[in-house]
Amino acid sequence: MLAEEIEKLAAETGFSGVVSVDRAGRIEFAKAYGYAHRGHQIPNTVDTRFAIASGTKGFTALTVVSLIVDGVLELATTARSVLxxxxxxxDDAVTVEHLLGHRSGIGDYYQEDPDDDIAAYLLPAAPEKLADTEQYLPVLDGYPQRFAPGTDFAYCNGGYVVLALIAERVSGTPFHTLVRERVCTPAGMTSTEFLRSDEPGPRTALGYVGNRTNIFHLPVRGNGDGGIHSTTADITAFWSALHKGAIVPADWAARMTRPRSDHDEALQYGLGFWLPPGKHTVMLEGYDAGVSFRSTHKPATGLTYTVISNDSEGAWPVTRRLAEILD
Known part of the structure; x- marks a missing residue:
């Protein structure tokens, strides 16, 4: 039934990407659809790497927490003490914990609005000017504080770039290297990397907005708020490693995946992770021009289902149906 439902929906929607369902290490479904490169008619495969947009935030959060575990940072460290x-x-009172939980109240360079046309968004700088963390400083500057730190929840992309900046400065190591060394390597995520959009390399899907690629819509290289490339197999490996304590100690993983704020009736937030109330699941999600991604994990059973697409809306019909079947 599961395979039939996915095949039917993929055909109806013209889905481009990969769908994976894994239960405690046993693959129940894994199949690729559509093209990684439409011009050259290169098909997606289950090993194709896709950008996962804000799914990256979970990796950023774990990178920062790993520095806390090492004693380099504290949750109470203020951003100002590093910046x-x-x-x-x-605000001088903004802490690492506020930033991790989207409770900092800082002004955001990219405020997401579900009613906006994501393809119409223009970067505040040329894409090629946003390759390294320090290059984001002019982009992040000039946005007034929205509310006092800790008093409310407001999803903030800029806050996660600030976290990347903090991690880079206190460690003396470039942020992209930190994520690879502290998250990807211990999790066995051998295909996950911050790739440049102008150097996509092998096994990498181009993102599409209509008939065009998304190269002018996104930074040339992702950062703390999004943009890493990965595979469904790597994402499955990530969830297993997280709950086994391979990335940060298991007690920290539990703290990060505990609800701290309500986003709306359907979602709560921990530290880097989305938490649907009452479903005992943990989620990573990403949405951007030419990118849609959601991975849902049930720690109690080891069930992981991931939908990753090189189209802005492609993942949502499939992931909604999977949720209906598997939740």
Whole structure:
């Protein structure tokens, strides 16, 4: 039934991407659809790497927490103590914990609105100017504080770039390297990397907005708020490693996946992870021009289902149906 439902929906919607269902290490379904490169008619495969947009935030959060475990940072460390005179509009009371939980109240360079046309969004800088973390400073600056730190929840992309900046400065190691060394390597995620959009490399899907690629819509290289590339197999490996304590100690993983804020009636948030109330699941999700991704994991049973697409809306019909069947 599961395979039939996915095949039917993929055909009806013209789905492009990969669907994976894994139960405690046993693959129940894994299949690729559509093209990684439409011009050259290169098909997607189950090993194709896709951008996962804000799914990256979970990796950023774990990178920061790993530095806390090592004693380099604390949850109570203020952003100001690391930023110095940079980004002066960020409230001096904003802490690492506020940033991790989207409770910092800082102004955001990219405020998401579900009613907006994501393809119409223009970056505040040329894509090629956003390759490294420090290059984001001019982009992050100039946005007034929205509310006092800790008093409310507001999803904030800029806050996760600030976290990347903090991690980079206190460790002395480039953020992209930190994620690879502290998350991807211990999790066995051998295909996951911050790739440049102008150097996509092998086994990498181009993102599409209509008939065009998304190269002008996104930074040339992702950062703390999104943009890493991965495979469904790597994402499955990630969930297993997270709950086994391979990335950060298991007690920290539990703290990060405990609800701390309500986003709406359907979603709560921990530290880097979405938590649907009452379903005993943990989620990573990403949405951007030419990118849609959701991975849902049930720690109690080891069930993981992941939908990853190189189209802005492609993942949603499939992941909604999977939720109906598997939740």
């Amino acid at each position: 110095g005179e940079d980004l002066p509009l960020i």
